[in-house]
Amino acid sequence: MIRISKKVEYALIALKFISKSGDRVVTAREISDSTNIPYDLLSKILQKLKNENILASNQGSYGGYSLNKRPEDIPLLNVMNVLDGETAITECMIENHDIECCHTDTCSIKSPIIQLQKEFEELFRNKKISDFV
Amino acid sequence: MIRISKKVEYALIALKFISKSGDRVVTAREISDSTNIPYDLLSKILQKLKNENILASNQGSYGGYSLNKRPEDIPLLNVMNVLDGETAITECMIENHDIECCHTDTCSIKSPIIQLQKEFEELFRNKKISDFV
């Protein structure tokens, strides 16, 4: 059941919330309270987005998060990769995949899978956070 | 880690195998032996494809499977839906979804998600089994 993870879904909601808040920094608590996203989980998500320089953060009281890039410069694919790891449509598409696929000899669908992988990535790379704001 | 399931991967390999076999019926055992796909799992997959009229089957000895549609008339999305259930990019995209999303009031990303869902489906609907053969 191919699906976008909750983490990514929450990230989109949070990013929208932050981008609607102007220059003001926004706390994880604030987002959690107004969206019902579990606080602890949300914190992890925001931290990862910060480590990827999508968000900027200030610690300490009166701290919080703010956007570090323009929404139109943040591809959805980026957010997905940050939160859930590399987006590989099949196991054998994972880069540096050292586990030999047991179908290697017989698997003749590899090249169309590579093509599909490309189109898939393109779809999610062309979607920007601005499309969700 | 958004990914096509093994079931679908196996189905693609099996469908390719069958379509390469001309008019001859092909047994699950035969496919399993030459592709290393676990026999029991493969059987289930072929049965589901049969129930969906993508394959035709003959029981008994000298039985087996054959294509019931032209590869170019079988969308990948169909195979995915048959094997893994409805393809909904997020939980709230599942049709007749009666569980109220706890973000309903605050979730303002619904309309772009619907749009993404459409584009996603289009990608996988336009891919046909013939693209993998």
Added chain:
DNA sequence: CACAAATAGGACTATATTAGTCCAAATTAG
């Protein structure tokens, strides 16, 4: 300095999904 409000992040648990296995029944050609 002490405190409160934040981010930061490791470790863990619970739940759900996916993958795979086992078993028995029904069908059919020879």
Added chain:
DNA sequence: CTAATTTGGACTAATATAGTCCTATTTGTG
């Protein structure tokens, strides 16, 4: 009748996702 096959239910194992808990660190303010 028998062997080869599809059919299909029930179960187990493995993996991934979602969520929780706890503690450390940072920093503005009284």
